Amino acid sequence: MLPLFFPRAFDGKLPISYSGGASQLNIREIFATGIHSRSTMATDLLKPGGYLRLSECMRELEQSDGWKMTQVDVTRLNALAEKAVSMAYTQKHWKPNDRIDVGEKLPLTDCYVAPCVTACAIKQDIPEYIRLMGEQRYADALELIYQRNALPAITGHICDHQCQYKLYSSGLRQRTSHS
Structure with a gap:
């Protein structure tokens, strides 16, 4: 897998970011790999209730055992990558095909209305x-x-x-x- 190339090549010493699927369901595991610089959560934030889940993500991070890590744990990162490929939550099939429509124009100051x-x-x-x-x-x-x-x-x-x-x-x- 290409995302694992740099952590392996630099023996975990190169800071990396995680994007495309960070959520309250896996943020603690991501952090426990030693990825501390950036984890983007745009995918989760744009789903219904996404912004309401941010506080849960912070609670998950508070409980993480990755705070003292100074480099990326390549073994943990590899396990997380394997899990991400098969996690039901990350697969398209769980989502309905119906278009979600809130029936009105969204306000300029709000990204989403449930x-x-x-x-x-x-x-x-x-x-x-x-x-x-x-x-x-x-x-x-x-x-x-x-x-x-x-x-x-x-x-x-x-x-x-x-x-x-x-x-x-x-x-x-x-x-x-x-x-």
Whole structure:
């Protein structure tokens, strides 16, 4: 593999960067190889909820055992490269073929609006709600609901849950605990 040529040729002493697939699922492993200079995450950031995953990436890096490494561990890098080729998350087949459309022009200051938010009649911040619930920050999650919805109990009974259909159709449902 070409990406492994330089680390091998320089015995791990040449600083390298990682691009094309860094995410919260593998950032700790990337860092543990000794790649510290740059890891680009544009691929993950452009997916639904990408920016919300940055804090999880930082938590993963905090737990990494690669902080004291001064060069690239070629053996670890080779293992990571082999794993990346076969990881289901990195393969095209898991993605739906349907086009994700938020149904409106995106604002100039926002790169992406999650399809579930645009499907919601009150534009509830569902990705943030899911994150807060996952962190067991229930009071904050409730406060987030109240920001858009003064009567959530009533809305919950009459809501047609269009957000869930967007999660299913965009392939996101398998990665969320929202229901």
